[in-house]
Amino acid sequence: MMPKRKSRVGKGPGITTYVLLLLVAVLSFFPYYWMFVVASNDTSVINEVPPRLVPGDRFMENVRTVFNNVPFGRALLNSAIVASLAALAQTFFSALAGYAFSKIQFKGRNVLFVIIIATMMVPLQLGVVPQFLLISRLGWVNDLRALIVPGTVSAFGVFWMRQAIDAAVPDELIQAARVDGAGTFRTFRSIVVPSIRPQASVLALFAFMFMWNDFFWPLIVLNKQDAFTVQVALRQVQEQAYVTDYAIQMAGTIVGTVPLFIVFLIFGKQIVGGIMEGALKG
Amino acid sequence: MTAAVEISDVTKRFGDVVAVDNIDLTIADGEFFAMLGPSGCGKTTTLRMIAGLDFPTEGSLKIFGDEVGTLPPNKRPVNTVFQNYALFPHMSVLDNVSFGLRMQKVDKATAAARAKESIELVQLGGYEKRRPNQLSGGQQQRVALARALVNEPKVLLLDEPLGALDLKLRQEMQGELKSLQRDLGVSFVFVTHDQEEALTMSDRIAVMNEGKLLQVGSPEEIYERPANRFVADFIGQTNLIEGTVADETTIVLTNGARVAAPSDHAAGTAVALSLRPERATLTPAGAVEAADGRTSVDGVIAGVTYLGNALVYDVALDWMTIEVREENRPAGDRPSPGDRVAVSWTTSDASVVV
Numbered sequence: 001m002m003p004k005r006k007s008r009v010g011k012g013p014g015i016t017t018y019v020l021l022l023l024v025a026v027l028s029f030f031p032y033y034w035m036f037v038v039a040s041n042d043t044s045v046i047n048e049v050p051p052r053l054v055p056g057d058r059f060m061e062n063v064r065t066v067f068n069n070v071p072f073g074r075a076l077l078n079s080a081i082v083a084s085l086a087a088l089a090q091t092f093f094s095a096l097a098g099y100a101f102s103k104i105q106f107k108g109r110n111v112l113f114v115i116i117i118a119t120m121m122v123p124l125q126l127g128v129v130p131q132f133l134l135i136s137r138l139g140w141v142n143d144l145r146a147l148i149v150p151g152t153v154s155a156f157g158v159f160w161m162r163q164a165i166d167a168a169v170p171d172e173l174i175q176a177a178r179v180d181g182a183g184t185f186r187t188f189r190s191i192v193v194p195s196i197r198p199q200a201s202v203l204a205l206f207a208f209m210f211m212w213n214d215f216f217w218p219l220i221v222l223n224k225q226d227a228f229t230v231q232v233a234l235r236q237v238q239e240q241a242y243v244t245d246y247a248i249q250m251a252g253t254i255v256g257t258v259p260l261f262i263v264f265l266i267f268g269k270q271i272v273g274g275i276m277e278g279a280l281k282g
Numbered sequence: 283m284t285a286a287v288e289i290s291d292v293t294k295r296f297g298d299v300v301a302v303d304n305i306d307l308t309i310a311d312g313e314f315f316a317m318l319g320p321s322g323c324g325k326t327t328t329l330r331m332i333a334g335l336d337f338p339t340e341g342s343l344k345i346f347g348d349e350v351g352t353l354p355p356n357k358r359p360v361n362t363v364f365q366n367y368a369l370f371p372h373m374s375v376l377d378n379v380s381f382g383l384r385m386q387k388v389d390k391a392t393a394a395a396r397a398k399e400s401i402e403l404v405q406l407g408g409y410e411k412r413r414p415n416q417l418s419g420g421q422q423q424r425v426a427l428a429r430a431l432v433n434e435p436k437v438l439l440l441d442e443p444l445g446a447l448d449l450k451l452r453q454e455m456q457g458e459l460k461s462l463q464r465d466l467g468v469s470f471v472f473v474t475h476d477q478e479e480a481l482t483m484s485d486r487i488a489v490m491n492e493g494k495l496l497q498v499g500s501p502e503e504i505y506e507r508p509a510n511r512f513v514a515d516f517i518g519q520t521n522l523i524e525g526t527v528a529d530e531t532t533i534v535l536t537n538g539a540r541v542a543a544p545s546d547h548a549a550g551t552a553v554a555l556s557l558r559p560e561r562a563t564l565t566p567a568g569a570v571e572a573a574d575g576r577t578s579v580d581g582v583i584a585g586v587t588y589l590g591n592a593l594v595y596d597v598a599l600d601w602m603t604i605e606v607r608e609e610n611r612p613a614g615d616r617p618s619p620g621d622r623v624a625v626s627w628t629t630s631d632a633s634v635v636v
């Protein structure tokens with residue numbers, strides 16, 4: 001029995017596995033490739049049968065049109081500010097709340113946690129009207145604060161960080177820090193945060209992606225071009241072109257996606273590194 | 283001299299669970315004190331109350347004469363070595379050990395120097411830069427020890443510090459802990475559920491069960507004069523022979539046999555005679571003389587277990603089987619199963635327990 005099993009492990013995955021993986025990889029990559037094909041051609045290629053598969057030479061021209069039609073540079077900057085501030089704040093506050101829910105005993109802890117979880121079940125649309133009223137009272141319409149402030153904490157983030165801390169930080173570690181004289185916040189900073197770095201990176205990445213891709217809420221609170229985020233600006237590109245110009249639309253989308261890729265590359269490495277480290281430790 | 287720790291009438295409840303039930307306990311300065319008992323008996327809870335990680339529901343707890351009340355752990359002259367070491371995984375050995383000093387705002391260089399000393403003390407010099415996951419279990423244990431000692435506690439609390447180590451390492455660490463304690467002259471309060479460990483290491487032992495403190499005494503007192511049936515049975519091997527007190531010098535066993543056993547229980551009290559296997563002697567039936575201070579019961583050899591340096595005989599009495607342990611002797615010279623024998627012992631070697 002044993003030798004047979006061993007040889008199977010030694011051989012690794014078979015050819016079928018590789019073919020399947022390759023197929024899945026091609027299928028998931030194709031839409032992005034075709035997006036580039038469209039973005040580097042004239043909008044007419046969208047209707048060609050069979051679809052064109054080679055990129056054209058109009059990519060830079062299309063990108064330039066995007067920047068001419070809307071203040072796209074400004075939109076990129078706005079999105080970057082909103083997404084990074086909100087991601088940082090959300091990770092920080094969620095970790096802090098998660099720490100409290102995981103490690104600090106206080107009255108009403110469980111009830112409060114259930115309430116927070118319950119807010120995840122309320123559909124976004126229900127909250128939009130009161131939230132808009134609040135934002136306009138604060139005078140934040142057309143202000144990036146309207147996006148950043150509601151993004152500084154999320155129920156999902158709190159839940160995620162609590163689970164992470166439950167799993168990664170044993171109670172004894174917290175007590176050992178207490179015995180050594182570390183206060184609540186110092187323990188959070190010196191003991192908890194370093195232990196949950198991988199999970200915190202995942203949350204930061206999710207939050208960044210969510211904020212970057214959010215369209216519905218920014219569309220409601222932003223109506224001046226200078227305040228536009230990338231997603232709202234992309235919609236304007238389309239409207240000003242009278243007939244939908246897919247080539248320009250796609251060119252803008254590509255430019256608007258690049259920052260996301262960069263962030264993913266940076267954080268992805270950290271996350272994988274963190275997971276590997278955890279695996280080695282275990 | 284003021285006691286290092288003085289626990290008076292302390293009870294700790296978690297909701298309906300009484301974890302520690304009205305205990306009184308005094309631990310002297312410089313003493314190696316063991317707390318022994320089965321799982322869930324309240325050892326950790328008692329230790330945590332001394333540490334300041336939990337607070338008594340009722341009663342008073344003094345450390346060097348001062349009522350500690352709800353004083354936080356770092357404000358007590360006490361430090362703790364946790365059962366699973368609880369080392370900070372992302373910090374080097376040096377950072378782990380100096381963490382407490384850094385929290386006390388000791389400057390970096392001094393903290394590092396003192397941490398180094400402490401690391402040398404537990405014989406881990408050269409390992410300062412390692413991470414906990416690059417150390418063996420025994421080495422991690424030493425780091426935990428160094429981390430606690432660097433704060434110069436007057437009482438060191440250790441919760442089953444050797445529980446996770448294999449036997450050989452465990453015995454090695456037992457010796458080291460003991461000599462460390464002697465050198466430092468501070469009190470060690472040591473939780474264990476290994477009775478042998480408690481006997482070999484401690485000056486005094488407290489035996490607990492179900493939140494109650496059953497007996498406190500030197501290893502010898504605990505072993506030779508168990509306060510009750512539970513202690514007799516929990517510490518070492520023993521035979522508990524049931525009987526009833528007849529008068530102050532005699533008890534009547536279940537089958538009506540009378541044995542000499544001095545006790546101060548009232549006549550008619552149901553008791554057990556705790557007889558250690560190694561304190562009993564076997565002689566052929568009828569050959570035992572009623573020597574001064576000795577007493578005996580009759581039985582039949584039911585089995586023999588060969589242990590190399592010793593032999594353990596199962597001796598069937600009329601109503602129960604007891605164990606007798608003797609030094610090994612040549613095969614021809616041993617009683618064998620079926621032989622009628624007398625089991626005798628010096629009366630003061632057995633204890634009457636309720």
Ligand SMILES: Nc1ncnc2c1ncn2[C@@H]1O[C@H](COP(=O)(O)OP(=O)(O)OP(=O)(O)O)[C@@H](O)[C@H]1O
Binds near residue numbers: 299321322323324
């Ligand atoms: N935080 C708590 N909440 C509720 N019950 C608790 C808590 N801590 C301990 N207990 C209960 O108190 C009793 C004593 O627990 P304790 O941890 O002191 O036992 P122990 O003697 O250390 O056992 P072990 O040898 O298994 O470590 C147990 O019944 C336990 O379930």
Ligand SMILES: [Mg+2]
Binds near residue numbers: 441
């Ligand atoms: Mg315990």
